[in-house]
Structure formats: structure tokens, C-alpha cells
Amino acid sequence: MKQAGMLELPVLGLLKEREMHGYELRKQLSTMLGPFWQVSWGSLYPALRRLARDGVVEKVADAPAGKSGKTLVSARRRTVYRVTGAGEALFTQLLEEMPGTVDAEHFTLKLAFFRYLQPEARLMLLERRRAYLQDKLAIFKENLRNYRERIDGYALSLQDHEVRTTESDIAWINELITKELNPKSARGRSSGEPGPARPKTTNA
Amino acid sequence: MKQAGMLELPVLGLLKEREMHGYELRKQLSTMLGPFWQVSWGSLYPALRRLARDGVVEKVADAPAGKSGKTLVSARRRTVYRVTGAGEALFTQLLEEMPGTVDAEHFTLKLAFFRYLQPEARLMLLERRRAYLQDKLAIFKENLRNYRERIDGYALSLQDHEVRTTESDIAWINELITKELNPKSARGRSSGEPGPARPKTTNA
DNA sequence: GTGTTGATATATCGGCTCGATATATCCTAC
């Protein structure tokens, strides 16, 4: 992960649901995006300070968290952040961001927060992703047509596999688009209707 | 692309075949790895100078290229590089590099130069890649078992798709391994026999 | 001729990410 906004987006998305400090944020990122998506401390902490500097997140006055219980998390030094109004706006902007790319990483990340988008915005992203994949497919097929004789068996096998994978990706996107257009009443979801109301998490 | 050696590897691999200057190198990289693998100028030129500084490539004395013909490329300013002996060694080391990761990008890049590896080294890489994919698959399935009820429809669909894709990747790797173990007489290759009689360098 | 465009070719800059490393605090087990 390295591109513009691709760290800010999930950070804001998580902070949107509840306030957190850096360490927890990273754990949540890993469980949400899988263990194959690692953020470095050297990226996360400076990024949080940057976001705070720009006013999209703010530090939460750290109440020392009364120590009645043993299990309770103590007043160990930590910096808890909360998203601001500007942060909410930036989050939505990053999520919709039409001029942005729709490569696998961007798309995966955006899909993780799809529930915060309006249906039309979802469709736009899905269609942009499909167009990207179709371009990719065309280029690979063209490559295979032109160079089949000039590349070795490994590269050939790789490109064949790429073609199959890309076709499978397109089929999946088509499935998502179909679902989006014909929202079947009982789709296995668990976090609110895709309807007009934004799920407003109150507190934890 | 961003990880250690993942720029050096293809650069050395291409220069190994013939000497080139930066601009052409980038064009070759794009056609070889597809248009979805872009190297920035801000990466390529400093990297070339670094490689030259470290003695793995060297500048070729630029003969002004006699101008008998019109179509001939003129003596426009350019810096042509050639790989050195140390460079060949580094290339092989980067390619085999067992402690290194075998994520999709690394593996794809290495596969593009598989023909330069000994059969045993190829098998090792293939098996490392397979193990990586199997780990990934197990983790995704575990995730689905544990969190199926707690994630929304989009994340669920994404993870299902990831599982299918990973299974397909594993099947493909298995195919490559099988081919490697039973080299059918007529496999579509174009760069020399898989030579049973390659000098067996006792490497570390 | 001259002007415009586009490909060729190299270079540099700021902002950012990464991996490594340092430094504390707190909890649990022995």
C-alpha cells in the first residue's frame, strides 16, 4: 500500500465508527483488511499527526479511565483520535473520488466501506472497476496474440492465468452490479439496510 | 512495486540480455510486465546510478553511432548501461533469494526470469509460493468462519471471491509444479532446453 | 523557413512509506 489517500481512507473509516488510538487502529486495520495488509508504524503515526494537523481528526482529551476494575485498561500513555466534521467529508470524498484509480488495492479498500456510499456512487465505482478490468483483459489478450511465439512457457502460463483470473474478476463485478440493481430482499447482510439512512453509530 | 530488489531484479534481467539506456529500459519493462507495472523516472534513474555506483552495472562508452542512414538513431544524449559480472551474480541472488517474500508481485517478477534458474531453485520457489497461498487461504477461511455474521454483504462477497481466486492460484501453481517434475517433451518454449546438463554450481 | 506537436531522453524535488530500532509502561507467570 502506497498511494495517495489509501492510508487516510481506512483510518478515517475506522475512526468514523469509534475513536481509537494508533495501536488499536493498526490491529483493526489488520483484521479488517487481512494479515496481508500491513501498515508500518513509521507510516501510521506520522499520518495521524498529519491528519490532526489538517483538522480532519482531533485528539480526545484523555480521561485517565478510573481504575475500579482489574481488567480495565489503565491510564497508560496513549493518544486517542476522533474524526471531525471535516474528516467525515474527506472520508466521503476519498471514497467516491471518481478521478482516482480503481486497481485491485484501491477497489478492495473502497469496497470495505461501500455501505457508506449512496447506491449511485456504488454503481459508478463498480462500473469503473469493470471497465478497468476489461481494458486489462483486452491488453493481455492482445499481448498473447502478438507475442505468443516469443515468450517462454512460464510467461505464457502466467499470462494465461492472468486472463482467467481477470475474467473471473469481471464475472464477480457483474454479479455485484446485478445485486446492486436488483436488491433481492434477503441478501446476507448484517449492518443495516442499503437504504437511505446512514448507519449512525452512537457510541461504544 | 516498492519492495527491496524488485526494481533491481528486472533491470538486471533486461540488461543481462542486452545493454540499454534508461528510457528503453522502461519501455521494455512495461511491455514485459504489462502496462500495469509502471516504474517512475524518479525511481529508475536514481536506481541506475546507484547500481552503477555499486558496480553491478557500468556505463557503456557511447559511440556516437555513425550517421550514414537517415533512419539511424542519432547521437542524442543517452547513457547506455551494461551489466557486470557482479551484476550477474546479484541477479541470480535476487532471483533465488529464499528468505524473501513470495507475494503476487515478487512471484510474478521472478517467474518472468524463471528460465535463468536451476530446476531445483524453480521448484523451491514454486513450493514457497504454494505454501504462502495455502496460508492465505486458511486465514481467509478462518475469517469467514469466525466473522461471517459480523461483516456486511460487500466484505463477505469480497472474501468469498478472494477464497475462490486463491484456490485458483493454488491450482495453477500445482500445474506448474507438475510440469516442472514431469517435463513433457514438447512444451511451448523458445529459449533453449531445460538442459539436464547445466553446470551444477555448488552454491550456498 | 518556421511553427507546432509528439516522441525521445535525462534529471530533480518534495512528500510519503517502509523496515528497523528505541523506549517506555503495564500484565502475567514463575
Place this chain on the structure above:
DNA sequence: GTAGGATATATCGAGCCGATATATCAACAC
């Protein structure tokens, strides 16, 4: 008590990326 591990934040250098600048040269138009 103290050793080891999880929690929590911070910093540094190396290197990548996107943007931008600067030339040269071929092609074609006017």
C-alpha cells in the same frame, strides 16, 4: 521480584512516486 511479552508511541535513513523541468529531434503543416 523479575523476566518475558503485549501495549503504545516515536524517530531515522533509504528509497519510491508523481510532478515537473529541460533538452533534442523527427514529422508535418503552413
